[in-house]
Amino acid sequence: MTGRDRGRAIGIGAAWLALAATAGAGLAVLGGVALARRAVTPAAVPEAPVRVLAVLERDGAAHVRLRGTDAGLPGRYSLVFDGGAGHARLGAVVAGAADSAGGVLRELVAVDRGTLVPGTTGRITGWWFADAAELGYRTERIAFPTELGEAEAWLVHPKRARKRRWAVHVHGRGADPVETLRGVAPLARAGITSLVISYRNDTGAPSGRHARYGLGVSESRDVDAAVAEAVRRGAGRVTLVGWSMGATACLLAASGGEHRSVVDGLILDSPAIDWEELLRYHAAGMRVPRRVAGFGVRLLDAGLVRAGEDDGIPFDRLEASALGRALTVPVLIHASRADTFVPCAGAERLAAARPELVQLRLQDRGEHVKLWNVDPAPWERSTEAFARALPHPPWRG
Template identity: 65%
Template structure:
């Protein structure tokens, strides 16, 4: 009996340890899932500056810069934002690569001083102001549900009567990212609004100061469309980058002014947020169950985001958008995109071949397809915009 008692006591003790261990593991998974969820919807205080200038050189009367770091080696031409955004330079394609560093020609330095030791980041922007397109432009203010936001109004040389576009940048970027899309639309005679939205510097903060992964931001797109309509637009084309693409899809499918939208142009769009968050968790070597915990916490509103009541991820899938879309869509996407995989965009094109034109490339990082081949990107975009029919319900 004494021996049996000891065995029972040992089993109970082992069970208690096992339960405690399981509880600790579960608690750790929830903590990590919570952190992942917050990261997905919280604007970064300061973008990472993972590129360093090693040397500034003079070659055959031209200036070049030797760089090392994240995305420094990407093919194409790019903006280099340095000194926490105070500096901006335009860099040409790689002319030399050696020992993990690359040399790029300096096309222009728009602000700041390129110098050894300067730190920054490679972006796809290229332009810093739409005036650099050689078009008439001004800064305006438009009202949103949270307060006033700023936008650039860009007028084409020969405007088509009552055709406008709204351009929407991606998560963590600035309106400068979207300037690239205004030039081909201007050649098509379309007036553009390049907008800021909630949580941008100088714009109203979103709920809890967080993103709504395109859902909340779509209401700022709706507000910009309303501004275009007030200024005489009859139909509006939406142009979105990354999370801005999500916002444009939501606005075109479900927005307050969906009947005024004649088409959507997307670059590297986030079309399926569940799979995107799982992909990004994998990039951080987090187990999928942990990613799913974060998704459920956001979905149920247990981790606060910019959308009241939580984020309904089931409404942010290729299947949901395919069911709701009513206008033509052009998607620029790349199989080389490591941040937002192209698979969901490909799925949307498969589901709606009648409406979705997919330009799928095998080169070009996230929102950097223009930079690899700007001439072709703009030709396809302009041709698509020119061919958009008047929405059938407008007669």
């Protein structure tokens, strides 16, 4: 056992004794364990909080009536249904309210897969494209090696490629690589070749340690492996584009990955920055006492609840000041004051910690990883301008 592990064990022991001294300690311990497991365990079946009430034509155009979570969000979205086998694209809200008996009426732009009928359940996502080929660029399906085995990826070629400029796109926790396709076009217009990757615990990638997440720590090694693949294919510079937990993985790969010297910048959407605070925030939303949430964090940190890292999750590396100190390249962050899943405070702290490197684009509308959906034009303009302006990275050994 290392000194750090002994220190963790002592801390856990002290926490255990403190809890044991209070009434209901057993329930507190069980609650902490449950919270810790929930944080790092991929959902077996994605939630399905939206129900289709009707599919109809109105004024000569297709519409769908929906009721449920996020059904009335402004902007354009995907509806993923039938366990992921079905995919439809939703346009603007026309009438109604998502929580009313009659639901909300939205434009139905397209049904790409499956059959949409009344009674269908699904979930609203920020994804828009269902396949990289829809972007209009030449694409390939490839596999690249990681420490756990091969992972699948899309390779997207711009129409006029800039010599040796590449990007790696990394989706968020519980999402799918298609989530990141919204970010490919502005980079392609800048002449950047894109590698859209899967990582551990995804379909098309190996299972992670204990089939659980590492909250960006384990996943950062798959990002680094993707950077290595880009270099093998001719990249001299690689921009990392990360969403939510994928942003965490990108930050860690850029500061500690074996191939960090070729990373020239980061583009992050709704980044998960302060993981301890984030887990406490979600626990509070479930009315879990703060001490129970803290105990769950300590269990993960010590490795007493198994996660994607055998030695536990190093929460001291997953907070704004530590991530800021490690930064060496420019960063563009897209964040929203309306994000109720990953509040923008972490992004603001990171920007304040390194104002000379971090450009924060903070908007008033847009739920978590759904910023592009409410107003794609400024999102794409700022992303393309940032990518074009990135300097060649200095050699960092």
